[in-house]
Amino acid sequence: MNIRLSKLVTKTKKDAPRDEAAKNAQLLIRAGFIHKDSAGVYAMLPLGLAVLNKIIAIIRDEMDQLGSQELLMTSLQRRELWEKTDRWSDEQVDVWFKSKLKNDTEVGLAWSHEEQMTEMMRNFVSSYRDLPCSIYQFQNKLRNETRAKSGIMRTREFIMKDLYSFARSDAEHDVFYKDMSDAYVRIFDRLGIGEWTYMTWASGGAFAEFSHEFQTITDAGEDIIYIHKGKKIAINEEVMTDEVMATVGVKREELEQVKAAEVGNIFNLGTTKSVPLELNFTDEDGKVKPVVMGSYGIGPARVMGVIVERYADEKGLVWPANIAPADVHLVRLGDDPAVVKAADKLFEDLKSAGKDVLYDDRDESVGRKFADADLIGVPVRLTVSKRTLEQESVELKHRNQADEKMMKISDVITVLK
């Protein structure tokens, strides 16, 4: 985002609220990225939304490149739809939020969209010519978690990217599944956590032997996984058996136990949704067959939390360039007219060059300004002051490096390009 800090509605805080223990929530609240409404319910403030939108844009780009098509489902869901797959009762699904219409009709608030998507596609899939295809959305999920925790990493309301694939056969499904897992690898690379993110064998539920989770190593995670660094794969503790190790092709002594957070998952649904919901197609041979489905999720806000946990230091947030709320944090020291003029001009020039700039034009002390720049965590800090102007220069500092250096103002645009 491009903004003068004097106009930004949010402000930084020196102290984190006492009821937040998670590092990600403490820093994001102090820096003004999120606002906590209640346990597990967080609002995204302008800076936080800027980051979230960048994460979403990267995910969207990769989904689009796979030829998937974006749409938007609804949060209100019908009881009878979920009864068809026996997932309406609280015994089957304990995270339901439920409510009633004025006429007492029961409705559920979306904790997933698998059933809804499957049923909706009955309108559009009837022939083998309609397949394969896939659709996805970024939509709110509402889950009545018994215990929200870890800041924005486990919440009761969150945006999820959920994609659903529809194929004619298991073989066709497998091709898409592989493409999707490759896309996930690219996504987490682009988000800056690829190095610590492992495709992980996990429980597949009733319909498949395994599913795959994408797990990022972090102490803030909830899962225990066993990683194989060489092969860049892992096994979730929940399915860690000799048999599984043999299937995956690894030996116990090659594996390292770590804590990790699940940032994405991919599921082979098979025909477990299409059969009960009667999503069928007529094949070339004239036979009616159920569609083979897959579902693929990523929680952008949880990813954001994981990135904070992985990158932040004792001074505050540190954002990878791809998802930072801005490219440059421009600090103006003092209110000398020449300094103001030079900083204002640099702000405009950077914007014209396509850079997103947080411009600290506030009448604050030096210490406060630098501390805020460190806390907010934009990758590049430029400082304009009387001292730098004497050399027709600005000072350049990278958030993830300790040293600073002087640079001619006339060179800034080309150097930062």
Add this chain to the structure above:
RNA sequence: CGGGGUGUGGCGCAGUUGGUAGCGCGCAGCGUUCGGGACGCUGAGGCCGGAGGUUCGAGUCCUCUCACCCCGACCA
């Protein structure tokens, strides 16, 4: 859902054997500062989570309740 903990100005905290709420940050005004969360002076801001009870008197004691955090269980 079990176990543990915490609720006092926006945020962080103190508050003694019960006696009528205070500090720091932040905020407003004025002045001095201005390369690492500056300083002085002045000022605004609180039915002490809520309800009930004990008492002449409750932030403080008792009961109930709500919220939040942590550990565990759960997480299709």
